[in-house]
Amino acid sequence: MRTDSSPGTLPAREHLPAGDAGTPVLDVVIPVYNEEKDLRPCVRRLHEHLTRTFPYAFRITVADNASTDTTPQVAARLEAEIPEVVNFRLEQKGRGRALRTVWSASEAPILAYMDVDLSTDLNALLPLVAPLISGHSDLAIGSRLARSSRVVRGPKREFISRAYNLILRGSLQARFSDAQCGFKAIRRDVAQVLLPLVEDTGWFFDTEMLVLAERAGLRIHEVPVDWVDDPDSTVHIVRTATDDLKGVWRVGKALATGSLPLDRLARPFGDDPRDRELTNVPKGLARQLVGFCVVGGLSTLFYLLLYSVFRQFSGAQIANALALLVSAVANTAANRRLTFGVRGRGGAVRHQAQGLVVFGIGLVLTSGSLAALQAAGGHPAHSTELAVLIAANLAATVLRFLLFRAWVFPDPGESDTGSPAVTAPAVSSPAYGTNPVPAPPHGSTPPHGSTPPHGTTTVPYAPLPQRPAPYPQQYGQPPQTTQVRAGEAADGRWKDATMRLQPVRPHDTDPGDSR
Secondary structure, eight states: OOOOSOTTOOOOOOOOOBOOOSSOSEEEEEEESSOTTTHHHHHHHHHHHHHHHOOBOEEEEEEEESOOSSHHHHHHHHHHHOTTEEEEEESSOOHHHHHHHHHHHOOOSEEEEEOTTOOBOGGGHHHHHHHHHHTSOSEEEEESSSTTOEEEOOHHHHHHHHHHHHHHHHHHOOOOSOSSOSEEEEEHHHHHHHGGGOOOOSTTHHHHHHHHHHHTTOOEEEEEOEEEOOTTOOOOHHHHHHHHHHHHHHHHHHHHHTOSOGGGGOOOSOSSGGGTTOOSOOOOHHHHHHHHHHHHHHHHHHHHHHHHHHTTTSOHHHHHHHHHHHHHHHHHHHIIIIISOOOSSTTHHHHHHHHHHHHHHHHHHHHHHHHHHHHHHSSOOHHHHHHHHHHHHHHHHHHHHHHIIIIISOOSSBOTTSOBOOOOOOOSSOOSSOBSSOOOOTTOOOOSSOOOOTTOOOBOOOOBOBSOOOOSOOTTSOOOOEEEOOSBOTTSOBSSOOEEEBOOOTTOOOOOOOO
């Protein structure tokens, strides 16, 4: 993965400094839709657990996405009774939409969510968020498929879950073990850059977020969890599975074509302050060698097939030149994308032109070998020609890799546009991330989507607040409306209309279909 001068490039991770301030460290979102029965015991149990075990200030946010039963009234009563509980109402359905909207508006440095049924043992919550607070990881997920997890559920759901994760591993090369567990957390600085790239607004939201994060090289921490299936779950398995498969196809296509600007999520090399001024850090010779060998092996088979076809109606030299030309173009394109991680169309023509120069060198080697063979043997057998060409191609392959690495795809000295690679500035004081404005007053919502002007001095986040830190908007005060733009694309375009997040009103209902 390459870094560029995109303003979305992430800084090095920092351990959140301990101290005393008014902003909650952890914001746990509970997305709900028609959960009037489970919402109250869930929130009270979660609040009691956090009060007893979590050492920092926290907030519990109920994200009601278009419930049509009495869920809004239940959430409003919880907000009035518990200072750390906040309620948001969205008029559009979709768990992914609810999470993206509330996470985008939250000022907490650690954002988490869990399902309302609390199937996951809450003892895993602190281990889930601790690596994010320490700066070790970017995202954290609970895994029901880890060896040390203890799971109680029916064979049908067990089969579907494992089959889905096998599909992700086979199609999207996902290495995380459990995409669907409703128990995840993310650092706010990562969410601000990652969420605009996630298109799904439903149940595939989690998977898409994790796949993009993993492909961008972010660190995902997995926590084995104890999990008990909720027999009253309202999730429609067939429809959800169908939507997930459509999402897998869409994301796989986007990754294959390089249309996602994942370089915006690149981290500097090393998170130690001593490493942040390092430039020209190699991207992994071993991985590039493996990729190059795989592409080279397939290209060789492709070349031999083309040579055998062209040899039917032309001489050996012409057949060799045509086969080598076609396979060289395909080889350059494959190595550009798979071996050296160059995405997008920028510089593609230049890379192909340089690849043709490399092709010319290979042509000289292979053509010279054929000429020498014909001069020595007169009319050699077809199998002999193939053996000589294989040997010549092996020699040309070694030279091709060296030229690709040092000349065609230099890494990471310059980007495709010729601009120097980004060097992360040294940080003189501990900071969670970069925030273009001072920390907002307690209870206020920072403007979402704003970016600092060029050269603006960034302000570190405030130290970690200690519990208790009640959320100031008490029930009974005049409702306040927060404008949140959900679905902002990385290029500044908007996928969704602006949403209004408001305290729940009893008459806010939407006749949506049940899940």
